Amino acid sequence: MSFVEYGDIIKDGDTAIVFLGHESMFPVKVQHGTVTQTKYGVIRHSTDLIGKKYGSKVTCSKGGWVFILHPTPELWTMNLPHRTQILYSTDISIITMMLELKPGSVVCESGTGSGSLSHALIRTVAPTGHLYTVEFHQQRAEKAREEFREHGVEHLVTVTNQDVCKNGFGVSNIADAVFLDIPSPWEAIGHAKSALKAEGGRICSFSPCIEQVQRTCLAMEEYGFTEINTLEILLRVFNVRTISLQIPDLGKAAEDNSSADFDSSNPSNQGSPCANPQQGTVQFKSGVPLREMVGHTGYLTFATKS
């Protein structure tokens, strides 16, 4: 296992994802002799995990079962321990594409936060690229280093504990892209520019408030960035459900036996709604939106260094 390469068999020392259901999964550090408690019972690492194929179903002591999944940055994002508010895969996806990241890219990021985006960036730039990530909080920087080590990606990332607004990223003229998710990104634009390669580098700033965005866009313009563009992206998820709607009783005309418009017994009503004359319902499949959805994460501002 590796966060940058697939493995087939679960090994001692791996980080695996235990999947109990859609809203229910958690990461686990696979270790000989260790035991993990789940609501379906106990999982014994030595017998139930190590040596098994990723994607296997594991039956726990109480009889229920779980699936053991190979970690990916996306699964990690959904399961990592939060030290800060994190970026989710929807934003991460558009950031990755708009920054034109690919294997070999050199990226600078600040702040590291909980490492959600960091893991995704490392995955994309591997095996020949590098992530320089800056975090001003000492414990968070150390925790990030620890996680990258545990996940076997430390050779692809450098964590620096400093304030990017004062001291920059620690590199100059080499980055293909810079990403900022800090309270005052306009203070780091100059440093971002010097970290970026001479021509064609891309920058992205993520800010929850429009006022921050305004100041950042102004700074980008002042520093000569071009193609400045701000957008937001939201995810809409649908639940697939079979829905039954009742047919209203509109009564019957004096001698007429069939209802005028909606003839539920008519065999030509094939395919979509299937009516049930007995129960007076029509069934159909629908993609039902969730009751609530994420309405805002942050504004993403992209630009090019010219």
Add this chain to the structure above:
Amino acid sequence: AMEPGPRPGLRICEGDCAVLKRDDVFKAVPVLRRRKIIFEKQWFYLDNAIGHTYGTTFEVTSGGNLQPKQEVEETSTETKEAGTDNRNIVDDGKSQKLTHDDIKALKDKGIKGQEIVQQLIENSTTFRDKTEFAQDKYIKKKKKKYEAVITIVKPSTRILSTMYYAREPGKISHLRYDTLAQMLTLGNIRAGNKMIVVETCAGLVLGAVMERMGGYGSIIQMYPGGGPVRAATSCFGFPKSFFDNLHEFPLSKVDSLLSGTFSTETLPSEESTLVEEESNGLTDEKQTSLLEAEEESTTETAMEISQAEEHDIADVNAEDGEFKESKEKENDSVRQKQRKQWERRKKLIEAAALLAEKNADGLIVASKFHPTPLLLSLLEFVAPSRPFVVYCQYKEPLLECYTKLRERGGVIYLKLSETWLRNYQVLPDRSHPKLTMSGGGGYLLSGITVVLDKGKSDSSHLEALKIEEPSSKRCKL
């Protein structure tokens, strides 16, 4: 880790596929000398651009040539005269004193766009009554029209997916660029994977996958009909090595591969003669394993080619003069055709072998076809605990696909989604979402494979019930 040195900008070279950009309009063009290009109502040659770095902005000279745009200092220090609102500004279309002919005369004289804009401002009776914001907007609009600058940018997934969505959405089943971005991330597309890709998006999705794989790993592209369309893929400008591990396999052979009856008998759109010869040799092989068939058919084909060559030599000796020459040419082209078919067959067998390992690291589908049959068959080739993503322009087929996948089992974490994208105008005191936005960018169904439990028939039903546990009904305030 070794710190990389300073990175020089990439230069525009002849033969490249470059993308012309003017504001938000893009167009992909081949960089060829003396090739007239039309872009945004302007005609020009790209010759002068060759050698400059990508990202350079050019102006079109009166001769139809490109010239790098000079950086000009904006005179913005003087406080301009401006009004407070538009209550007294009457829009009668007569405020601009310069006529069409006047402007044309200026253009013909070779006056630069910047100067024309200045002239327009000076000859507008209402300009100084406009508010500062309105003046800004007016200047921006005139600049856009008369200061025609073109930037030449390097193609990338970002550029090409935006371009295709704006120019030819029909060719890519209206796959909006943010939806494509989701696919690449949800599918964990990265260096070293073995990916299966099915797309009818002119090769844009394939190119995007290739870009994210950086030439590492392998891709098997499954295609309908005679061969895959890769028009967009060539725009990316990948080095030749990227194509070494790109395989293709016809969808029409998938069923036979899954049922173990695969043979290279009938390639899509193949000549009938060679097929007949081969089939005589191969009919007996239908029962043998794929590996055996692979060896035998390659040997058969090799034998056939050498036989044909021997035959040719004999022919050449027997004939005379012109007839001999034309016969040689005929033999040459027959030989070439046979060689090509032999190579095609070899590649097909290679691709089939890769698929038959059933250990692909993921599946990406973005086609005009109904997704259900594709998913149900192609998931067989994917290893367990790997992501898959299916794009469909419409939601309903994915509802059916979801249902069928639940019935099949062997998949978890199914998610049907779409993304909502909004662009903003950000200006001091004038920030707001842009006036138009895309109505829809398509839908995605994603999931993760797991070991398929073929034995127990009701286990997948139970799994489905467990997995679709309704989340807490408590409303979070």
